[in-house]
Amino acid sequence: MKFSPDRRATLIAAASAVALFVVAAPAAAQKKYGPGVTDTEIKLGQTMPYSGPASAYGTIGKLQQAYFKMINDNGGINGRKINLISLDDGYSPPKAVEQVRRLVEQEEVLALFQTLGTPSNTAIHKYVNAKKVPHLLLATGATKWADPKNFPWTIGFNLSYQAEGVIYAKYLLKEKPNAKVAILYQNDDYGKDLLKGVKDGLGANGAKMIVAEATYEVTDPTVDSQIVTLQGSGADTFIDITTPKFAAQAIRKAYDSGWKPLHIINNVGASVGSVLVPAGLDKSTGLQTLQYYKDPNDPQWKDDPAMLEWRAFMGRYYREGDPKDAANVYAYLAAQTMVQVLKQCGNDLTRENVMKQVANIKSLRLPLLLPGMALNSSLTDFALVKQGQLARFTGTLWQGFGEVLSTTD
């Protein structure tokens, strides 16, 4: 008799367990967890340059932590809270290796999310693929992250440099098929990556359109002589693949020398504050570039519902963030994409399934992307962003025009 209450409890428990099993068997069978996942938590990891030369990008990690806090406050994803462990790597590759090893081996995160910087990601590329850790939505524009054949565990996020080049080429083929194109590019992987995109986009026939090419080194003091050479080629279109300092020089020189071509400046060099203001806003008027998400400074999005929602988020969860900084829109988009991937995973939160789902994003229309844009991926296509819209500088701001262009059509 002494044991009867216990025994009864056991019986009831056993019975209900059987009943539950019968009812919930399919669901329970699907509940599969990889490292870093429990019934209440999903652990993600990232490295960010909170200190060091690229610390301005640290806002991306801070915003994402705030965004996941909002998701968690609203109940998380299928009842699981996201725990993003965001570590400082000081933009130093050895530090990134150390921190990523800590995330993978000590913290045992399910996946890495938005690790920032081409050098840092290059340093961990082989390691994470050997360890089979999902290396998701990297915050860098290099094209090499979309290589599912050799690196099936790595997928980037940004519109890649090559994709940007392809879209410029397609735009020219369509709108200005008789253009005589001059190209200036930075002589490194980034410059060559974008140049390859332009050439691939123009194709064999279009290659004739390029009448002149010039390069510069990051160590060069100016690009004035290159601009003069390019101008001398008689080109009427100038594709300008330069980083901020050189972009400002090129814009000023191309204007002052009286060349005044159709001047396409790549996205890297299109910042109003750090390029166009020093170059002179009057000299920058008429420049064209490519955008893929809404610019928080552009008045046309002032009353856009997505922008209002973003501003509300900024006000409630990330007060210290700068609402003028486009990096905060970018970071928000990446975090939303991550949430979508985790939602798609359901209760199968293994590393294999995370990769399967990140490669199975279909027409994800995030509202902060430009209208008409969507993210897509497949097992053979790891380039999430393939579209963008050209924008023209009005003298005060970048204004999108024309339709959304894609690398694929």
Place this chain on the structure above:
Amino acid sequence: MAANIETTPRALSAKVRFAILLLVLVLACVLPFVVSNYRVFQFTLALVYAIALLGLNMLTGYNGQISLGHGAFYAIGAYVAAILMDKFGVPYWATVPAAGAVCLLVGFLFGLPALRLEGLYLGLATFALGVAMPQILKYKYLEDWTGGAQGIVIVKPDAPEWSGLTQDQWLYFVVLLILLVLFVIGWNLLRGRIGRAMVAIRDQPIAAQAMGVNTAMVKSLTFGVSAMYTGIAGALGAIVIQFVAPDSFTIFVSISFVVGVVVGGLASVQGAIYGAVFIQFVPNIADQISKAAPWAIYGVFLILAMYVMPSGVAGLVRIAIGRLRHRHRR
């Protein structure tokens, strides 16, 4: 540890010292089997830094020359190893002496003109070298070799099958072995004739010259050997990290080395180990205490260390042993 510390109380008999050394060695050998691979990786990095710090300590601690640019030699060593492995398929172990040889030569040659500079002026000249290094690595005529801004990815060496070790454990033992060899060489060098000459130049350069010490030669050689040690550390660091890039070798590396040497203890062979542990682990601890201002916390640690241990960890250890002996005698 060495004959050159005037304050060294001849504290421990040779037997006891040998026993302690043996104990530390046994602990070092057991360590990789009791901690995770990630920790093993961190300790391996600490050993790598210890080699670099010993190199810098020879120059700064023993010879009294200040270098704020030893990160440059660390970078050269790393790149020599990476280029040899990546472009020429040289096995990883063979790249280590090559890196040492290159740095010995570069350090010696840099040391020759730098000799004309004393104290802080030498510090500034070496600082210039350290600052310039990341940009030199991106230089276009070197780019085919160095990989420019993108750097070079290295394949991590596997442990030989007979050892049954993981990659991290294997590398740990490789680095430990090299460290032991280099420490024994360094210790022999420093306690002998050359070591005395180095210290004499630091303390009384004119007297040293009068005694017949070839000041110029000893100084440049010290610079060369110091660079060699740091270069070997660089090569090992590159192999452990599996990647080199200009961003890995900012001036901050050089500054960290100076911090490590001073915190560990100037003119002390064992100080290199303490300093290496400090520069490897304290930034991580600081990062865990405060995400917002880890370097402020690091600074606090540094100031505390200097207040509590004005002659470095090695100095503290020395004083502690001396006190113990003293009490014992009474």
